[in-house]
């Protein structure tokens with residue numbers, strides 16, 4: 001079988017029926033015959049037959065049909081002819097995500113649509129939309145207008161140590177724009193999972209409403225990266241009232257039955273000193289501030305559960321030891337192995353290991369091959385635990401991604417590599433073959449308006465890759481490029 005005929009992700013079963021060339025690439029999508037076949041058994045699965053001068057697509061559900069067309073689109077693009085074949089396909093993981101951080105830098109609706117089109121081409125099916133952080137609040141919330149009036153604007157941008165732009169930077173999505181993105185994704189079988197990051201990474205919210213923090217003191221929307229000590233007060237009822245009212249509006253906007261509530265990088269300095277937080281710990285018989293975070297997250301998880309919504313949290317929230325079972329955990333940096341233990345005990349986990357799946361890192365540090373070859377089913381998982389790995393997600397943090405061209409450069413080909421891990425069985429994966437298939441898809445990606453990083457950047461063997469690694473190493477000695485647990489401000 002000539003794999004170069006095929007697409008990214010590599011389909012799971014394909015057999016060539018004969019040597020004949022039956023169709024030219026002038027065959028148009030309208031000429032494809034589509035039928036439903038419940039026997040296919042997977043809502044995202046499909047069968048393509050190219051036989052007797054015809055293309056037939058069979059699927060059990062509309063998503064499968066959509067994916068069949070993505071496969072055909074890639075196969076036909078630039079091909080002079082297609083061989084007679086039968087191709088049966090379905091994904092290995094139900095969750096194949098991409099995250100874009102729109103807080104550190106803001107991306108327009110049109111730019112996001114291009115990223116969504118690109119994701120759909122590679123059969124990604126979850127858009128994790130990081131909407132709030134220390135450097136900006138990006139979602140309109142009617143009950144708290146200052147979140148966008150104050151919280152969406154910062155006085156400069158100082159993510160690289162050398163220079164602060166000194167220019168006001170801002171932006172947010174109106175509710176109409178959010179609905180537009182949600183509709184756009186729905187048409188492409190992509191679920192949008194919004195993230196409202198709490199109780200840490202909330203400087204922008206506190207800048208707008210200082211009463212939300214333990215000290216209640218005014219702070220700015222942050223202009224640089226890092227981890228900040230001012231977080232939401234977990235001891236005052238007014239904080240929970242705020243969070244619940246924000247989430248009510250988020251639930252109304254997003255049809256997804258999943259909301260990400262963060263839980264990462266929340267320093268406990270303020271909570272340990274705050275009389276309200278200490279009183280809450282005493283009342284709830286909680287012995288330390290990590291336990292208080294568990295209490296905080298659990299109240300929010302319960303609130304969402306009562307509304308039929310499942311919460312996702314970053315793995316940091318597991319440190320409390322008392323996190324409710326219903327929440328899905330997103331594993332990014334888990335030195336304690338909490339996420340694997342959670343999966344082995346029945347909890348859902350999404351894998352986003354930072355050293356492989358953080359797309360903001362330079363290619364010199366995280367070469368394509370490293371991302372591509374990462375196996376989300378780590379050996380410590382039991383057989384039952386493996387079943388609880390929902391899938392994979394690539395994270396595109398944007399402290400160092402100031403514009404759309406850079407976003408595309410960091411994202412591709414990496415998102416496509418993660419898409420293949422999420423879709424294709426491990427034994428059908430091969431980095432060299434992937435690189436060829438990805439290159440074949442580049443004209444389609446560029447038609448969408450997404451320009452990937454140039455070929456020379458992907459590989460640690462390439463000169464650009466090696467120079468990138470050296471540059472990165474020198475910079476990271478004294479920089480916040482790598483997420484650093486100790487970089488607390």
Ligand code: ACM
Pocket residue numbers: 264265314332483
């Ligand atoms: C994270 O990178 N703080 C989830």
Ligand code: ZN
Pocket residue numbers: 213214232233234235236270271274275276277
């Ligand atoms: Zn407090």
